Amino acid sequence: MATAELVHEPRARSMAEGSPGPIGRDPNTRHFARVGWGFSSPAFGVIAAFTIFPIIFAVVLSFQNVNVTGSGFGLQGFTTANYHAMLTAGLWHHALWFTTIYTVVTVACELVLGTVFALVLERLTKGRGMMMALLLIPWSLITVISAELWSYIYNPTYGVLGEIWHVITGASPPNLLGYPLDATIALMFADIWKTTPFVAIIVLAGLVMIPTELFEAAEVDGATGWKTFWKVTVPLLRPTIGIAVLFRVLQAFGLFDLPYVLTGGGPGTSTQSLAMLGYNTMFTDINFGPGAAVAVSTAVIVLVMCLVFLRAFKQQVGKETISA
Amino acid sequence: MASISIEKVTKIYPNGFEAIHELDLDVADGEFMVLVGPSGCGKTTALRMVAGLEDITGGTLRIGDRIVNDVSSKDRDIAMVFQNYALYPHMTVAENIGFALKLRKIPKAEIKKKVEDAAAILGLTEWLDRKPGQLSGGQRQRVAMGRAIVREPSVFLMDEPLSNLDAKLRVQMRAEVARIQRRLNVATLYVTHDQVEAMTMGDRVAVMRAGLLQQCDKPQVLYDHPVNLFVAGFMGSPAMNLFDATLGEGAATALVGSQKLELPSSLHAIRPALKSYANRPVIIGIRPEDLPVAGDEPAAIDEAVYFEGDVELVEALGSELLVHFTTDAHRVEAEGAKDADSEGLSAGALTKGGEGVARVEPRSQLVVGRRVRFRIDPARFHFFDPASGLSITS
Ligand SMILES: Nc1ncnc2c1ncn2[C@@H]1O[C@H](COP(=O)(O)OP(=O)(O)OP(=O)(O)O)[C@@H](O)[C@H]1O
Ligand SMILES: [Mg+2]
Numbered sequence: 060m061a062t063a064e065l066v067h068e069p070r071a072r073s074m075a076e077g078s079p080g081p082i083g084r085d086p087n088t089r090h091f092a093r094v095g096w097g098f099s100s101p102a103f104g105v106i107a108a109f110t111i112f113p114i115i116f117a118v119v120l121s122f123q124n125v126n127v128t129g130s131g132f133g134l135q136g137f138t139t140a141n142y143h144a145m146l147t148a149g150l151w152h153h154a155l156w157f158t159t160i161y162t163v164v165t166v167a168c169e170l171v172l173g174t175v176f177a178l179v180l181e182r183l184t185k186g187r188g189m190m191m192a193l194l195l196i197p198w199s200l201i202t203v204i205s206a207e208l209w210s211y212i213y214n215p216t217y218g219v220l221g222e223i224w225h226v227i228t229g230a231s232p233p234n235l236l237g238y239p240l241d242a243t244i245a246l247m248f249a250d251i252w253k254t255t256p257f258v259a260i261i262v263l264a265g266l267v268m269i270p271t272e273l274f275e276a277a278e279v280d281g282a283t284g285w286k287t288f289w290k291v292t293v294p295l296l297r298p299t300i301g302i303a304v305l306f307r308v309l310q311a312f313g314l315f316d317l318p319y320v321l322t323g324g325g326p327g328t329s330t331q332s333l334a335m336l337g338y339n340t341m342f343t344d345i346n347f348g349p350g351a352a353v354a355v356s357t358a359v360i361v362l363v364m365c366l367v368f369l370r371a372f373k374q375q376v377g378k379e380t381i382s383a
Numbered sequence: 384m385a386s387i388s389i390e391k392v393t394k395i396y397p398n399g400f401e402a403i404h405e406l407d408l409d410v411a412d413g414e415f416m417v418l419v420g421p422s423g424c425g426k427t428t429a430l431r432m433v434a435g436l437e438d439i440t441g442g443t444l445r446i447g448d449r450i451v452n453d454v455s456s457k458d459r460d461i462a463m464v465f466q467n468y469a470l471y472p473h474m475t476v477a478e479n480i481g482f483a484l485k486l487r488k489i490p491k492a493e494i495k496k497k498v499e500d501a502a503a504i505l506g507l508t509e510w511l512d513r514k515p516g517q518l519s520g521g522q523r524q525r526v527a528m529g530r531a532i533v534r535e536p537s538v539f540l541m542d543e544p545l546s547n548l549d550a551k552l553r554v555q556m557r558a559e560v561a562r563i564q565r566r567l568n569v570a571t572l573y574v575t576h577d578q579v580e581a582m583t584m585g586d587r588v589a590v591m592r593a594g595l596l597q598q599c600d601k602p603q604v605l606y607d608h609p610v611n612l613f614v615a616g617f618m619g620s621p622a623m624n625l626f627d628a629t630l631g632e633g634a635a636t637a638l639v640g641s642q643k644l645e646l647p648s649s650l651h652a653i654r655p656a657l658k659s660y661a662n663r664p665v666i667i668g669i670r671p672e673d674l675p676v677a678g679d680e681p682a683a684i685d686e687a688v689y690f691e692g693d694v695e696l697v698e699a700l701g702s703e704l705l706v707h708f709t710t711d712a713h714r715v716e717a718e719g720a721k722d723a724d725s726e727g728l729s730a731g732a733l734t735k736g737g738e739g740v741a742r743v744e745p746r747s748q749l750v751v752g753r754r755v756r757f758r759i760d761p762a763r764f765h766f767f768d769p770a771s772g773l774s775i776t777s
Contacts, residue, residue, distance in 0.1 A: 272467060273469055275436050275463075275469065276463070278435075278436070278456050279461060279463045280482050280483035280534075281458075282457065282482075290482075291471060294473040295472070295473060
């Protein structure tokens with residue numbers, strides 16, 4: 060029987076049950092435990108200083124009246140004005156709207172395309188490694204660099220796309236990044252180009268874990284390729300797809316570098332994501348309180364999304380076993 | 384319902400390995416055909432070609448009157464039980480069993496009824512809402528059977544469906560599968576490497592070895608008249624005793640080790656071809672149950688032949704004794720006979736150069752280390768040509 064368990068629950072449990080006994084009794088073990096804590100304490104220190112402290116500090120800032128002067132900034136008392144201003148101003152709403160649409164569209168496209176790529180890759184008998192290497196090039200580029208490349212491609216005066224447009228239509232090319240909708244689509248396109256391979260690799264990993272006999276059984280049962288895909292492949296890929304979506308949604312919601320380089324959030328503020336809004340408010344406008352409020356609000360939204368998502372996929376992520 | 388006709392079917396895998404060589408096999412409508420052979424002999428390959436899961440390199444495959452070489456497996460109207468069940472892990476037992484029917488757009492109510500009927504036959508009713516992951520191996524095996532039987536296909540294909548079960552459940556399911564097959568009366572090709580299954584379940588048994596069909600006949604015929612050394616050694620547990628021997632002048636005697644057996648003329652009457660082996664080496668075979676201890680044999684034997692050995696080990700099985708004895712004769716190991724021993728009773732026993740096994744009456748008085756004398760009906764001997772391995776039949 061081919062059994063591929065995604066999470067080895069029994070093992071995890073037995074370790075948890077097996078360990079508490081000896082620790083703490085045997086002086087030797089206690090000594091080792093102390094040494095262990097000693098060795099990990101620098102890491103804990105770093106985490107506390109660079110992760111936990113900033114989070115707490117950001118939350119505190121967002122609820123403070125921050126006064127910035129030439130010699131630093133002072134916290135001048137508790138206030139909810141930062142949040143009030145954020146929720147009533149249009150910028151935050153627009154950024155939230157933009158980021159959400161952007162996330163939904165790119166993740167959906169990447170998922171569909173990535174699955175198609177994975178299915179093709181799985182069929183490939185020859186040159187699979189080679190194809191995978193080629194496919195991963197966009198993913199391996201640093202975003203800022205690929206954004207620069209795309210800005211060259213999109214450039215209306217000397218860009219490749221404009222030139223192609225010119226050759227085909229004879230008209231002078233439009234400024235793609237000059238209109239809100241076009242700029243948004245251009246951003247999404249660059250993102251999909253870059254991240255689809257990542258999704259494809261994850262889905263491929265899930266695909267190869269499904270025992271071949273299941274597809275053969277489906278064929279013998281009389282299922283067409285299409286039926287097999289929807290009734291067998293997709294349900295068995297659900298845990299994998301769930302993880303890919305989780306990763307991608309978290310990443311896409313923190314969108315920053317691509318629009319920062321490619322559009323600068325423009326035209327106007329039409330492609331300004333939540334992360335950019337927070338950054339701009341804090342460091343361009345030097346408005347720490349409202350900036351922190353944007354950052355905290357984004358974090359809360361992401362956190363809620365994760366919880367909802369994990370709840371929805373609770374059955375699949377971790378619990379599902381693929382056994383034939 | 385239909386028959387399966389395999390004509391000169393050959394399979395060469397992409398890496399150039401010829402797994403099946405010109406296989407000829409006919410399974411009549413309603414017949415239970417067992418395909419048996421040692422590991423790697425091409426049983427699964429043959430079955431998968433019939434199922435349409437493997438391309439046919441050469442030859443013709445017919446299901447009913449239709450040539451199906453190029454028909455995809457979903458259009459062959461077959462049902463297959465996979466060796467490892469291949470149940471859909473995300474579907475409940477009921478959904479697993481009803482999947483093929485659902486694909487055929489059969490009304491829900493009818494599917495439900497058929498699934499429940501199949502579940503009742505297989506004793507799965509209380510597990511219909513479980514997922515395969517929550518079932519025991521035996522239950523999964525029955526679900527796999529259920530998935531096949533609701534279909535009412537024209538052909539059943541089963542690849543070692545009982546191999547994962549414990550001995551007791553296997554015996555139970557053996558009868559169950561045979562019963563279901565009789566009831567549905569569908570041409571069945573059943574793969575196993577267990578010759579007990581082959582003997583007990585098949586209307587006919589086809590023995591394969593290294594991609595070649597050796598013999599295909601009724602189980603008893605296969606057992607009584609194996610065409611060659613391989614089949615002789617493969618069928619039967621414990622396996623047939625095979626010794627090197629030399630026939631004497633006029634084939635009237637056989638020298639087995641240092642013992643000279645007198646071969647009576649009645650034997651020559653049924654095996655005239657033996658004469659041509661006079662003064663030549665042969666391989667002589669005798670099944671363990673054809674070696675009664677002198678004095679204990681059930682009926683008087685005319686012109687009995689005596690054969691002796693030293694008792695080395697006695698295994699008491701209650702209903703019978705398995706006597707392991709040694710002689711100075713040279714024992715011939717038929718290739719593949721070891722694989723057949725999955726339920727072999729003598730599997731644990733030490734084998735020595737001239738060792739043989741006899742299956743004797745439980746009351747026989749035997750003492751380890753003492754000499755034992757067997758009284759053999761000469762008609763029970765098998766003779767094989769040592770060069771070709773073929774049985775010297777006529
Ligand atoms: N895809 C393949 N490519 C090349 N050779 C293969 C392939 N599949 C099987 N073979 C070879 O073909 C031969 C027959 O394999 P097959 O699976 O039919 O054996 P089997 O009789 O079913 O054995 P078992 O009883 O162990 O299941 C084996 O020698 C095997 O190594
Ligand atoms: Mg096999």
